[in-house]
Amino acid sequence: FAPPLVFMFATxxxxxxxxxxxxxxxxxxxxxxYKNGxxxxxxxxxxxxxxxxxxxxFDGKVGIGGFSIDIDNDTDAGFFAAGQEYDVVxxxxxxxxxxxxxxxxxxxIERAGGALALLKGSNSLALIKTSTDRLTAVRAAVLTDWINGGRLDLLLDAIPTTMVGTDNAFLASVGGALADAAAAGDNTADTLVQMAxxxxxQRALDIQRMEAGFQQMLDRDYQTVNSVQQLASYVQYQGDLP
Incomplete structure (x- = not known):
């Protein structure tokens, strides 16, 4: 499991x-x-x-005593086991x-429900790394689409101006007619222009909100991936301690 455990005390x-x-x-x-009380x-x-x-x-210090316990010693077969709690007297x-x-x-020894016990099997560091690598790759792809000139950015930029087929010319003519009528004093036309x-x-505000929402989503994804990567690095650095 681990190197011998050292216990020191004073008298x-x-x-x-x-x-x-x-x-x-x-x-x-x-x-x-004693095991598990x-x-x-x-x-x-x-x-x-x-x-x-x-x-x-110990080391010539009066009143300081100590001993060590090798939990790899299995003379009492099965006494030292993962997920168990021990007290030394x-x-x-x-x-x-x-x-x-x-x-x-x-x-x-690998306390049941503890971080090290949970980071095994289906929650192993290797699987966490695989998942975070995948999240990082997805986020990178989204950012590529989001940056200036990316596919998503081009679509958002096109929303206010791009029309399909003859709709563009038709709506332009309608807008022009309403503007002319409003200029001639037609209250209804003036109201329609104001509504337009x-x-x-509102459409511009919706686009801004959508852009802000995308950015918040990306920020949260980044924070989540970063936190998981930090946890994995910390546990890997600490090693599988008892």
Missing amino acids: FDSNDPSASVALSGIAVTDIEI VATTRASDAGYVLLDTDGID LASITVDAATINFHAGSFS DWFEQ
Whole structure:
């Protein structure tokens, strides 16, 4: 699963909690591991190592003890397994002439529901990378269409001016007739001209809103792809830690 897990701790004088004191009598048999809160310890002490030879006064620092646990050791077959939670206890060690027990720490192996456990199988980093690469390619294609002179940009630019077949000439003649009638004092024609101007303004606003909507969509896609890529890079950098 991983390199050995290291647990370090400090011990103090019972009469002066600010004064460090060396412990005594520590052995690998004092190390107990419980799985998932069940009151049954690991059946083997294999894979436990006292730091600095005896686990006492690590690197010459009085009151600092430590040990390591190799979770790749499978002497107690199946005890260390993915998705499980573990607690480590030191039992019956001597500190300042007193026998004490204490909780040294906790660890998990690919915690169930955690990020590393989820990034496996159908959610693996390779599949995430494939998906983000595809999203990036799609976004690049849309941007190519969107940029000045791209297909989408040309279509949007053509909306206000382009007509089909003889419709262009016909509508131009209608517009000209309305303008002439309005100039001659025809109120109805004047109203129709105003309505035509209003519709033209609304069409321009609709185009602007559509362009803004496309841009927002592209921005959101970019942020989503960027976030997923950052997550994948972070997890890949961290490695498959327990």
